[in-house]
Amino acid sequence: MKEDDHHFSNLSQMKFDLSEDQKILLKKIDGICKLLREEEERCYLKGSLNEKVIPFFNKIGMLGCPISKKYGGLGYDILSYLLTLERIGEEGSSMRTFFSCHTSIGQMILQNWGNDEQKNKFLPNTTNGIDIMGFALTEPNAGSDPSLIETTFEERGDQFILSGKKHWVGNGTFAKTITTYAKEKGSDKKISAFIIDLNSAAVKIKEIKNKIGLLTVKNAIIEFNNCKIPKENLLGLTGNGLSIAFSGLIDGRLSVAAGAIGVMKDCLSETIRYSKIRSQHGTVLAKKQLVQQHISKIIVALESTKWLVYKAATVRQQLQIYLETLKREDNEWVFKINRKNKKYSDLRNECDRLSAIAKYYATNASVDVANRSVQIFGSEGYKKTSRVARHFLDSRATTIYEGTNEVLELKIACEILGSDYRAY
């Protein structure tokens, strides 16, 4: 090996700058975020949905950032999409959560697992802002253990009949298309995934009230009562449901982790701004050693989180490229792919592992960062009118949803110890 080759091995070629295309995309996102900032604050203080988010982001095609151009999306890769969520996360986790539900655990599930007919039918209206998506897995008796779900389906003629109750469905109060997960009636195992058109299905939808944060995004309870679903709305094969949901959660976790970087960035800029103008005991706060300690911890958390998320995004992109290749080779790939395909299995396990680590670390870090930021602001940080207070309230949810951090912690250990040591 020549000396030069050694210097330019894969690892030493890490490039930390953005591509021109990414810069253009992020400039557009930045523009919309700035336009929405005041309205987002107004809505947060009233606890109401920010109705400008959809039309404003729609203007730049952001309702389908990583979705193929074939379905009206922008066709971006995973890392570029996550960089947009990082920027949106600066405006608050409410706004970012809207995208996580609509795109990461909404459209991306359909794009990866739907057949051509389903994608052509459902995706185009989700990328142009007409239909919004959501993901309904959790139930009152099945949270961190989704295998306990009690929603059932049974086949009757050319339909499936669904009965059961989902809760906490993000975007659920106004989404038109969701995926949901149900167990075959009489079986304790076979969980399947379904696409539900909430406009035509017999469902009861109720908003979840009294949340402590994430106030400009809405969550719903959705009840299926002998709800008739056309047979063609089955996603993947019967029995594939949990695998589909878990693949969606890889993208969901990455979206939460990317958003947490934005939260930390905003906390950093807010604490720097405030600590330089607020004086006590003869000098500005920025000159106090203990305040600097908070600030340095914020910076270290921010920098370390970035690389976990970017690395996970890069591996997730490799999985996406492999899935696209399989789909090109065989249109019916979804019915054949399974854990016996070693390359798929290895890539998916690695994505699962890295996204769990990134989400676990990023969300714990952002809760800590927001907490420190509130401390630096003192009483000013204890009002919802301060950005750091809103980050504090919103970040709290991120250690609970998309896999609680306890379960992720066990999952991370189990990946290394082996499945015999699974503790959850």
Ligand SMILES: Cc1cc2nc3c(=O)[nH]c(=O)nc-3n(C[C@H](O)[C@H](O)[C@H](O)COP(=O)(O)OP(=O)(O)OC[C@H]3O[C@@H](n4cnc5c(N)ncnc54)[C@H](O)[C@@H]3O)c2cc1C
């Ligand atoms: C704001 C918000 C938005 C959400 N959005 C969605 C959505 O869009 N779609 C959706 O389907 N769901 C959504 N959820 C639901 C979310 O995914 C669940 O709340 C989460 O999976 C935890 O389930 P649970 O609340 O029932 O807690 P539980 O499962 O009851 O867990 C309670 C506590 O026990 C801990 N615990 C459980 N098992 C173990 C174990 N084996 N070892 C150690 N600790 C354990 C948990 O980590 C947690 O701390 C949302 C939740 C929130 C708060």
